[in-house]
Amino acid sequence: xxxxxxxxxxxxxxxxxxxxxxxELLRKLSLCIQLTRDEISALRRGxxxxxxxxxxxxxxxxxxxxxxxxxxxxxIIDAAERIQQSIGALRGKGGDEICDEIHAEATSxxxxxxxQDITGQRTSRVVKLLREIEYRxxxxxxxxxxxxxxxxxxxxxxxxRRPDAALLKGPGAKGSLAQAAVDEIIDQRTPxxxxxxx
Amino acid sequence: xxKLNTKILxxxxxxxxxKIVRNxxxxxxxxxxxxxxxxxxxxxxxxxxxxxxxxSDWNMEPMSGLELLKSVRANNxxxxxxxxxxxxxxxxxxxxxxxxxxxxxxIVKPFSPxxxxxxxxxxxxxLG
Numbered sequence: 508x509x510x511x512x513x514x515x516x517x518x519x520x521x522x523x524x525x526x527x528x529x530x531e532l533l534r535k536l537s538l539c540i541q542l543t544r545d546e547i548s549a550l551r552r553g554x555x556x557x558x559x560x561x562x563x564x565x566x567x568x569x570x571x572x573x574x575x576x577x578x579x580x581x582x583i584i585d586a587a588e589r590i591q592q593s594i595g596a597l598r599g600k601g602g603d604e605i606c607d608e609i610h611a612e613a614t615s616x617x618x619x620x621x622x623q624d625i626t627g628q629r630t631s632r633v634v635k636l637l638r639e640i641e642y643r644x645x646x647x648x649x650x651x652x653x654x655x656x657x658x659x660x661x662x663x664x665x666x667x668r669r670p671d672a673a674l675l676k677g678p679g680a681k682g683s684l685a686q687a688a689v690d691e692i693i694d695q696r697t698p699x700x701x702x703x704x705x
Numbered sequence: 706x707x708k709l710n711t712k713i714l715x716x717x718x719x720x721x722x723x724k725i726v727r728n729x730x731x732x733x734x735x736x737x738x739x740x741x742x743x744x745x746x747x748x749x750x751x752x753x754x755x756x757x758x759x760x761s762d763w764n765m766e767p768m769s770g771l772e773l774l775k776s777v778r779a780n781n782x783x784x785x786x787x788x789x790x791x792x793x794x795x796x797x798x799x800x801x802x803x804x805x806x807x808x809x810x811x812i813v814k815p816f817s818p819x820x821x822x823x824x825x826x827x828x829x830x831x832l833g
Contacts, residue, residue, distance in 0.1 A: 684797060686820060
């Protein structure tokens with residue numbers, strides 16, 4: 508009898524322990540869910556109390572950076588071209604060597620403005636990535652019911668449907684070649700013109 | 706007819722690059738230069754005729770430079786038009802793909818005016 512009573516007590520103790528562990532696990536799970544929801548909300552808001560507008564606003568900011576740098580670069584190019592034109596008017600009046608130097612420098616300024624194309628392409632890649640993140644966050648919000656219950660599921664960002672999209676890695680991609688190496692590939696694949704008999 | 710009278714189409718989605726290439730072409734001596742902002746607009750212009758050289762970027766939307774090149778090579782009236790790709794895409798597979806599609810020369814951005822002139826001469830012959 509004593510053994511049976513002792514056995515019942517053990518089972519009860521075991522059940523109590525199991526319930527305690529289950530409660531603790533549920534409490535931790537609930538905490539994780541709350542933390543995840545908070546993090547998703549914070550990411551969508553922009554991550555700070557100052558509210559910088561979230562991922563969408565970051566995309567807009569980058570678009571404005573591209574537009575502003577394009578306007579600045581065009582202004583610099585216009586100015587460099589005006590210098591080149593002014594130099595043309597000065598030629599033949601003595602100091603042609605200095606004219607050549609100034610013209611060459613104006614050309615250097617102009618060529619340096621090609622940075623806008625390179626930085627623009629890199630920024631566009633970041634914008635694409637941010638759009639993808641924005642979409643994933645929207646999906647998570649929808650899943651966790653952080654978004655308005657009646658709102659539609661978020662639309663995915665438009666896919667790049669160009670047939671050669673997979674080949675477009677952008678400026679400075681790992682393994683990019685210098686001009687001399689590009690020339691070698693082109694030369695190797697260009698049939699030699701037959702020499703003309705003189 | 707002097708090679709410098711060749712009508713050139715500069716294709717790039719960045720207006721800064723179109724302006725830079727146009728300026729360098731002017732310094733080389735080309736004055737008959739036209740522009741387009743992507744492959745689709747370029748193809749429309751090319752179909753009007755008269756172009757003796759295309760200098761095109763690759764990464765443009767909706768029609769890329771590679772698709773433009775393929776369209777040019779597939780068009781009986783345009784297929785012999787010299788085509789130089791000027792692009793930031795510098796991986797070997799890009800160069801090989803462009804060459805196999807029929808590009809005449811390939812310039813990696815950023816480039817110098819001297820490189821552009823040399824590649825044009827390599828494609829058109831000495832400019833005189």
